[in-house]
Amino acid sequence: QQPVQSPQAVILREGEDAVINCSSSKALYSVHWYRQKHGEAPVFLMILLKGGEQKGHEKISASFNEKKQQSSLYLTASQLSYSGTYFCGQGSGGSNYKLTFGKGTLLTVNP
């Protein structure tokens, strides 16, 4: 089952904050966040691992609640460049590592 993302879409003005949520019906080994702009490759933003380890970029933060099987991505003081579709992917763990992605959240930042 794929994770469920909310909201499906959000429109911001430059400088505003946003939170994107990702919920799973199965135990999470890891959560990955990617951003994809139209016609471009998905770009890695953040990994959150079971046990609390995080790897990612400085200007983006995220949380991972293992008990609730949820993750949230926090975008603060949004910039025009933040526009795009954000995907969360749940990691399967193990040697044949794969990601199951949600349907995405379309973020639009206007001037």
Next chain:
Amino acid sequence: ETGVTQSPTHLIKTRGQQVTLRCSSQSGHNTVSWYQQALGQGPQFIFQYYREEENGRGNFPPRFSGLQFPNYSSELNVNALELDDSALYLCASSFTGGAGANVLTFGAGSRLTVL
């Protein structure tokens, strides 16, 4: 460091034909995964190749097959194309063998249209 490159970027085929998509992985990576992304959807895992062997497969029929070469580049082959195969095909490379979870580096994809 070079990123992931895919070719061709766009192609049009007719139902029943066969297609081969190619991917060069990022320098230093040894694993390649292929994803299918339908319009308005998230990427869906097709399969992964590591050490030139298939190392995990998603819910795709056997007419989807692949190869990985000694230089870690990869091909995705789809036989007997169907209309529903129209999608963006993304290749992602990663390094298997380090500590922690793998970070995927995606290519920009190959847009396949089946008429």
